Amino acid sequence: xxxxxxxxxxxxxxxxxxxxxxxxxxxxxxxxxxxxxxxxxxxxxxxxxxxxxxxxxxxxxxxxxxxxxxxxxxxxxxxxxxxxxxxxxxxxxxxxxxxxxxxxxxxxxxxxxxxxxxxxxxxxxxxxxxxxxxxxxxxxxxxxxxxxxxxxxxxxxxxxxxxxxxxxxxxxxxxxxxxxxxxxxxxxxxxxxxxxxxxxxxxxxxxxxxxxxxxxxxxxxxxxxxxxxxxxxxxxxxxxxxxxxxxx
Numbered sequence: 731x732x733x734x735x736x737x738x739x740x741x742x743x744x745x746x747x748x749x750x751x752x753x754x755x756x757x758x759x760x761x762x763x764x765x766x767x768x769x770x771x772x773x774x775x776x777x778x779x780x781x782x783x784x785x786x787x788x789x790x791x792x793x794x795x796x797x798x799x800x801x802x803x804x805x806x807x808x809x810x811x812x813x814x815x816x817x818x819x820x821x822x823x824x825x826x827x828x829x830x831x832x833x834x835x836x837x838x839x840x841x842x843x844x845x846x847x848x849x850x851x852x853x854x855x856x857x858x859x860x861x862x863x864x865x866x867x868x869x870x871x872x873x874x875x876x877x878x879x880x881x882x883x884x885x886x887x888x889x890x891x892x893x894x895x896x897x898x899x900x901x902x903x904x905x906x907x908x909x910x911x912x913x914x915x916x917x918x919x920x921x922x923x924x925x926x927x928x929x930x931x932x933x934x935x936x937x938x939x940x941x942x943x944x945x946x947x948x949x950x951x952x953x954x955x956x957x958x959x960x961x962x963x964x965x966x967x968x969x970x971x972x973x974x975x976x977x978x
Contacts, residue, residue, distance in 0.1 A: 757960055758786040759799040760831050764811050766803025777910035781867075784913060784926040809833050816842050817860055818853040820949050822942035824966040825859035826851070827930050832958040841956050849949035862965055863930040867904030869913050870925045875900060888915035899924065903931075932965035940972045947976060 765779035773780035779800070786796050812835060816828040832838040846853050869890075875881070878895040881902075885893040889912045890902040904912045906928050913926055938946060946966060953962045968976075 754789060755791050755795060758789060758791055759795060760811065761960060762786060762796060762799035763803040764831055766800045771800050771804050780910050781927050784923065787922050788924050788926055814838060815856065816853060817856060817858050818846055818851055820851040820964065821849060821945040822938040822966070824936060824938060824946055824964050825862050826962060826964045827860065827863060828953055828959055829961045830958045831960055838958040841958065842953065845949060845952045849945050849952070851949055863932055863963065865906050865928060866931040867906050867909030867912065867928045868925065869902040869904065869916055869923045871900045871920050871923055873899060875920050884916065884919055888912050929961065930963040935965050935967040937967045940969055943968045943972045
């Protein structure tokens with residue numbers, strides 16, 4: 731009986747992982763399609779598209795899916811997606827930015843508002859928290875790619891502003907205007923990155939108590955699970971104890 735239960739659990743985890751991967755690919759494809767529709771279909775001449783393609787490759791999105799999304803953006807039948815940014819506060823007074831691509835503003839607004847309300851958060855006006863964040867190009871690579879000193883030298887050669895190395899990855903920070911060129915230079919030296927894109931980045935972080943942190947994580951997961959939400963960014967800092975609990 732225990733073996734049967736274990737097998738069912740493994741199947742459930744695989745099914746959940748496959749669903750999450752499918753949702754991720756759908757969001758990546760949506761960004762590629764929008765980027766392609768807004769400019770040229772050649773990533774070398776369309777910085778936003780290049781960033782979207784790099785991000786898709788870093789998640790092992792199949793080449794056929796990427797090419798299909800690019801072609802869809804160039805075709806006349808591509809959906810019209812609006813870019814919308816929601817700003818607000820979550821549990822513990824944490825500032826959150828929710829970036830969306832949607833074909834139905836009313837639906838998206840209702841879904842995002844419901845998520846904030848369910849977990850004790852509150853939406854604010856546009857600009858209410860954005861001043862606490864900066865737009866930064868980010869490219870990350872695993873530690874196995876080299877030492878911190880080697881990555882710093884690469885960052886200087888490629889034109890990155892700086893590189894942060896911690897116990898899990900090397901994170902290159904790049905001015906948005908230089909992102910495409912620097913990301914391309916890094917890829918030539920280090921191969922495909924783990925993550926890549928131009929993101930909001932908090933200027934400072936706020937430590938969150940564990941009880942508020944657990945609720946905050948539920949809010950972020952709920953937002954992430956919405957089809958129209960591309961990315962959720964916050965200025966939170968969770969305790970090591972809570973992070974360990976979440977990984978169990």
